[in-house]
Amino acid sequence: MTQFFADIAPITYQGPDTANALAFRHYNPNEVVLGKRMEDHLRFAVAYWHSFAWEGGDPFGAQTFERPWHPQDQMDRAKIKADAAFEMFDILGQPYFCWHDADIRPEGADFAGSLRNFEEIIDYFLGKMESRKTRLLWGTANMFSHRRWMSGASTNPDPDVFAYSAATVKTCMDATHKMGGENYVLWGGREGYETLLNTDLTRELDHMGRFLSMVVDYKHKIGFKGTILVEPKPQEPSKHQYDFDAATCIGFLRKYGLEGEVKLNLEQGHAILAGHSFEHEVAVAAAEGMLGSIDMNRNDYQSGWDTDQFPNNVPEVALTYYHILRAGGLGTGGTNFDAKLRRQSLDAKDLIAAHVGAMDICARGLKAAAAMIEDGGLDAALRDRYAGWDSNDAQEMLNSDFDSIFANVVSGKINPQPRSGRQEILENYVNRFV
Amino acid sequence: MTQFFADIAPITYQGPDTANALAFRHYNPNEVVLGKRMEDHLRFAVAYWHSFAWEGGDPFGAQTFERPWHPQDQMDRAKIKADAAFEMFDILGQPYFCWHDADIRPEGADFAGSLRNFEEIIDYFLGKMESRKTRLLWGTANMFSHRRWMSGASTNPDPDVFAYSAATVKTCMDATHKMGGENYVLWGGREGYETLLNTDLTRELDHMGRFLSMVVDYKHKIGFKGTILVEPKPQEPSKHQYDFDAATCIGFLRKYGLEGEVKLNLEQGHAILAGHSFEHEVAVAAAEGMLGSIDMNRNDYQSGWDTDQFPNNVPEVALTYYHILRAGGLGTGGTNFDAKLRRQSLDAKDLIAAHVGAMDICARGLKAAAAMIEDGGLDAALRDRYAGWDSNDAQEMLNSDFDSIFANVVSGKINPQPRSGRQEILENYVNRFV
Amino acid sequence: MTQFFADIAPITYQGPDTANALAFRHYNPNEVVLGKRMEDHLRFAVAYWHSFAWEGGDPFGAQTFERPWHPQDQMDRAKIKADAAFEMFDILGQPYFCWHDADIRPEGADFAGSLRNFEEIIDYFLGKMESRKTRLLWGTANMFSHRRWMSGASTNPDPDVFAYSAATVKTCMDATHKMGGENYVLWGGREGYETLLNTDLTRELDHMGRFLSMVVDYKHKIGFKGTILVEPKPQEPSKHQYDFDAATCIGFLRKYGLEGEVKLNLEQGHAILAGHSFEHEVAVAAAEGMLGSIDMNRNDYQSGWDTDQFPNNVPEVALTYYHILRAGGLGTGGTNFDAKLRRQSLDAKDLIAAHVGAMDICARGLKAAAAMIEDGGLDAALRDRYAGWDSNDAQEMLNSDFDSIFANVVSGKINPQPRSGRQEILENYVNRFV
Amino acid sequence: MTQFFADIAPITYQGPDTANALAFRHYNPNEVVLGKRMEDHLRFAVAYWHSFAWEGGDPFGAQTFERPWHPQDQMDRAKIKADAAFEMFDILGQPYFCWHDADIRPEGADFAGSLRNFEEIIDYFLGKMESRKTRLLWGTANMFSHRRWMSGASTNPDPDVFAYSAATVKTCMDATHKMGGENYVLWGGREGYETLLNTDLTRELDHMGRFLSMVVDYKHKIGFKGTILVEPKPQEPSKHQYDFDAATCIGFLRKYGLEGEVKLNLEQGHAILAGHSFEHEVAVAAAEGMLGSIDMNRNDYQSGWDTDQFPNNVPEVALTYYHILRAGGLGTGGTNFDAKLRRQSLDAKDLIAAHVGAMDICARGLKAAAAMIEDGGLDAALRDRYAGWDSNDAQEMLNSDFDSIFANVVSGKINPQPRSGRQEILENYVNRFV
Numbered sequence A, B, C, D: 001m002t003q004f005f006a007d008i009a010p011i012t013y014q015g016p017d018t019a020n021a022l023a024f025r026h027y028n029p030n031e032v033v034l035g036k037r038m039e040d041h042l043r044f045a046v047a048y049w050h051s052f053a054w055e056g057g058d059p060f061g062a063q064t065f066e067r068p069w070h071p072q073d074q075m076d077r078a079k080i081k082a083d084a085a086f087e088m089f090d091i092l093g094q095p096y097f098c099w100h101d102a103d104i105r106p107e108g109a110d111f112a113g114s115l116r117n118f119e120e121i122i123d124y125f126l127g128k129m130e131s132r133k134t135r136l137l138w139g140t141a142n143m144f145s146h147r148r149w150m151s152g153a154s155t156n157p158d159p160d161v162f163a164y165s166a167a168t169v170k171t172c173m174d175a176t177h178k179m180g181g182e183n184y185v186l187w188g189g190r191e192g193y194e195t196l197l198n199t200d201l202t203r204e205l206d207h208m209g210r211f212l213s214m215v216v217d218y219k220h221k222i223g224f225k226g227t228i229l230v231e232p233k234p235q236e237p238s239k240h241q242y243d244f245d246a247a248t249c250i251g252f253l254r255k256y257g258l259e260g261e262v263k264l265n266l267e268q269g270h271a272i273l274a275g276h277s278f279e280h281e282v283a284v285a286a287a288e289g290m291l292g293s294i295d296m297n298r299n300d301y302q303s304g305w306d307t308d309q310f311p312n313n314v315p316e317v318a319l320t321y322y323h324i325l326r327a328g329g330l331g332t333g334g335t336n337f338d339a340k341l342r343r344q345s346l347d348a349k350d351l352i353a354a355h356v357g358a359m360d361i362c363a364r365g366l367k368a369a370a371a372m373i374e375d376g377g378l379d380a381a382l383r384d385r386y387a388g389w390d391s392n393d394a395q396e397m398l399n400s401d402f403d404s405i406f407a408n409v410v411s412g413k414i415n416p417q418p419r420s421g422r423q424e425i426l427e428n429y430v431n432r433f434v
């Protein structure tokens, strides 16, 4: 056992009135909400990269964190990092975690060397998981940090990088499968461009489509039953990322015939960067049956980059879970915190508290969403507003043509009268629950 | 003849050195660029609404313009407006114009009354067009200004509004067809939502898809040979507009099986609002063969709404035409100025000068783009950068699978080495031409 | 009595558990918070313009509302509007309201005619106020809607407009004084520019400074005891507004020697447009002793213009009141809702519900803020973080010079060690109260 | 001599028609513009940090550049870096460069160790400068990268960091003075906050004001004749930086009585992040006599962070130099490129080409600005627009009071009539020159 979290006891549910900074006030895993345990609704996951691999740097500053597993270039320290991570999973009672290959293993001298390191650490993880409840929500490949990916992975102008990417994803899918992961995620942070001047957009999109088809083929070949997910983000690090937002990804999947095979991992911060609310992105994916999983980390509304902060606004989180619950829940997905501490939050206690607070916010949001669903007020308002479309006349009209509709309108039979959209009343309604 | 432009003579080409504020310095219609007359490349159009119907209001202020055709609620003044408009087309030598129904005819007491007004003014236009070169680039229906559209047109919760919309578009398509219009455009400014709380996203999208299918069916029924175009815009007036950007529209068209029937009318200002450069939107549409036409009006980069200003930045415009030329040109589309004067620009001379300046900027942009194509520097850079993909090995790899690629990579045969993207050098190259 | 609100009874406090859409769930005027009645903390005001003069238009659409006082160009209907307004004040139990001259009186044929209308309606208002509790929080002049202001009011290139502005503000200050108004506000929506190309920035700023000095002189001359306030906003309708944000206004006031005479009226929506959180603007003004009053209306985070929506996010509102309470409260200021209904919210009930919801949100925010102050957790954290500065050594160092400090540092005596900023822990703390 | 730029000959002026990628097409140092050599107008400077210390990392990726002076932790390699830097200055004929202490010397074991390294490298630089024309435009201290600055420098909650900052700036001012630097710059990237929850805004601003006073005192004490400059930036790395924009800085300087001692170093990218055009920031500073120097590096308009790209848009650059020329030029300041290569631009040739292109863009902008000044069109338009203010009546009115102005207006003598602002005509005018 490491000493990193030595002073911190497992977090317990103590109810809304506790002043204990390290207790759950709302997250009570076994509490039943809409007929299901809260833990089974929320399916929380820790993001290994932000919580354990990120060292506190930003574009203007170096490392601020000093961890027992620094520097992260040796296998023995990778194991110390894993020890601390699983200790945190235990403290939080976390059901899931997620990794990139590069978070968990030191880079090797070459591909084969990196792979050996990776396989060794996967086995080390598996040993830890034997006696624990924590499972893998998803694995993914880091194909953006090393300089070889600077011009993209599957969309790289150099076919050798495509090859290196394919080999990398294969190993990450193998590891995810071996660990019983429930999803496999692709985030294409470098799949985009810095300038159109040096970019063959058509060719790159075709290569990305082909790559994703290979992912799907490989999934079936190895019998992986999890869900393949892509994660939209409009930009950063690229000036433009091909997986811009949910609608763009869905269009891309449909173009390459993958709409039945791939779903979306949506992140609140990325929604905001793309000019959307998070509930918009969730609703768009849900409308197409492509809601896969969520990264429930917020962006600062005054910052133009991805701040990846732990969620802290219940009203926003509640609307997200409302749309998730209406879509039937998260399925094989979960609530991942793709969130990092602020770089001034140096202490182990900060790391625990950040997760505790985030889990509580999500629990409050979930309960508010469930209460709205049980109350039924929003559903009733929607049914009422669109009731006209439920008539036979309306459906016949919808299936007719311009000429017949025109005849009805020009005769004066149809003269539509506006009705209030009642937005403020509905917003007030939501505020009864959050 | 009206007195509105009485002091203003037809604009002539006088070359780059003239100090005459009302002369073309770059736009020379008959000058041949890449084997085609400049006029035939650019296919300029005046937007009737901004130039003749807009009265100078903004969200915080009322009308500033005082025109002989104000107030715009009587047919006789609609004809004075038309007289002035065609006088301006003559002054500019403009080959095209565009209208919404509501720009050109006064609203009637009911649908039939509005239609009578519309038909009368269409005939009045046709009379004017007999003796002139100016043609209709596209017609469109204004389904966003009147209060009946406040909750959408084809996506309205009230089926009566869907019907009213269908009848309206039918009449606008009829008029466009009658006038020999080369395209028909749909911009869904109210096809979106103010709040998801009162919105059935799935239903509304399906209705919008169905509506567009009816448009396509009607086009074929009446034998209209022009192109059907949708115009993306992310928001304003809606908080969220369904036709968010090019990629979203393309995904939507593909979902509803319309990708072979409908193309895009792209606007620079809308690109910017959606977080894209204009050349990005053009390149995305071109990559799918869906580039239809452009609205070449810029947004202010420091304003968060659609400022619809005349273009004034040659380097930006040149990159747009570069992508248009590479895509084979504008086809049935053109260069529309969906641009309004600033509301302090009160005079007839301002209106003429704004168009003259915009046409000159586009002409400079076009010539720069053509020069880059003739020089071939950007194409060569692209070919060089992606040359690796032209090999048989690369193509075989692309058509293989993860296992075989993995075998090559793990053996150490593939070890990609980054090459410079040369962005600054390419930017410098462009600056040789603009 | 009008029939406009005929079906709506006065709003009463019914506690958090009521499902009544037209009841206060949190706002309980007589409830004592930190030793003061809630009503006396919050000092709510209705904005006459948005609630009664705005007709539901937006840049792409005309009027959607149909009110008994439309069209608003006749004195008799101005009185019906006033009747309805005061009926709403009664229904809400509203302690304050605010107006622009142009909201309450029809425009006359000339300045003198407008003034006669204005004086008549002011007397009409005074008659209504005799028997009521509702008072005037502030008056202001609309110097942005009429075309005469299109190029600015006090900053207009035409000195005649400066004169017209001065005369206008004089009459509005007179009326405010006569009605016992507690503040007078200046918002310079057109005091800025559309393009620097036609703008003499230096001259315009000097004119604006001179104008504000005249306002202050006139205040003293007539014995008006209220506070003079300026309202920052970065842009819209202007491309750039001189009163960009709190810091810019404070610098301006200091330059023209007005920092002791003028305070700020801060608006959440304007904070957001300027790239700030609302609590930032409040904290900046408070740090300078220039916090005057607030407009507690939010902007949509995904829209780039001023959406002026009623507040609905308790965590945000709570942080604002926290900074207000720490600064000693609102003084002569209040909580104005410079908020308009969404243009689809057509009904009288929407108008009432919007205010009820907003007042409840503010009440919740105030109570949460008060609870944080009583608990003292944030204050304690701050004291602890800056404790080093309370030592004599630190204060001596602060008053010393580079050479002496250098001597200490180079000797190795000073070697600072980072301490956690504890941001997530503090955010969690706030979430215990909201 | 290093081999880094071995293949690259000194850049010469070859005129606009050359296709040579490594030649000046517009920058001709000895060409006289408005009576002064182009070199003396523009006063170009290389930013040591971006060009030589930055390694190509971004928030999602590690180092991409491989330079002979990597890793940068040893004095011998710091000297190789200096050798290469001065070789580039020679190749470009660059008159100036700028540094942070941390760019040029390896960090030592403690303050005294870092200082020894710093003094050694300063002497090494001085040796190189003996035989060269290249001078120091400004020096500055990097008080944002090392973890000790994570919570601010002069605004740190820990007085020891204030002390460390004071000692650091003293050494950088000493070195700047010794090298004959013409300015000293302070950029407070960490002088701001991540969250107001842990920030005492009032205290921090006072400390920052006190610190800047110490800088000014020390300047006078050592007889440094250069200009002290602060560089505004709204955010990044901080969520909010105190030196938000020009207006905020000016207000701050005035508050602390420093407006006669300190000027501004303005950066285009930072203007954009703050919601301003660059010419706005220049005009604001010029209006107050506080224009000091410029960082002429652009931001990408579609990215929400500081992209620090080399300038490439002549029309934008021309307007900036127009305002600079009207303000009397750059004085002791210059045109610094606080710009970095894109991280995919790996080659030495990219670094040279980026500077060549940027210098050419600035030269074109300067010449266009000078031509506009010589032509006088903008000045004439401004004089005409404000001519009304030049009358005695207008000036008397400006110095009168509300009562006397009111008397004139109410009598009907003053009835202002709007005149066109002619924005499009002026924009067209500018396009004749760019």
Ligand SMILES: [Co+2]
Residues within 6 Å of the ligand: A267, A269, A270, A306, A308, A338
């Ligand atoms: Co993110």
Ligand SMILES: [Co+2]
Residues within 6 Å of the ligand: A231, A267, A295, A338
């Ligand atoms: Co994510």
Ligand SMILES: [Co+2]
Residues within 6 Å of the ligand: B267, B269, B270, B306, B308, B338
């Ligand atoms: Co537009």
Ligand SMILES: [Co+2]
Residues within 6 Å of the ligand: B231, B267, B295, B338
């Ligand atoms: Co358009």
Ligand SMILES: [Co+2]
Residues within 6 Å of the ligand: C267, C269, C270, C306, C308, C338
């Ligand atoms: Co507002």
Ligand SMILES: [Co+2]
Residues within 6 Å of the ligand: C231, C267, C295, C338
């Ligand atoms: Co306001």
Ligand SMILES: [Co+2]
Residues within 6 Å of the ligand: D267, D269, D270, D306, D308, D338
């Ligand atoms: Co910068």
Ligand SMILES: [Co+2]
Residues within 6 Å of the ligand: D231, D267, D295, D338
């Ligand atoms: Co800079």
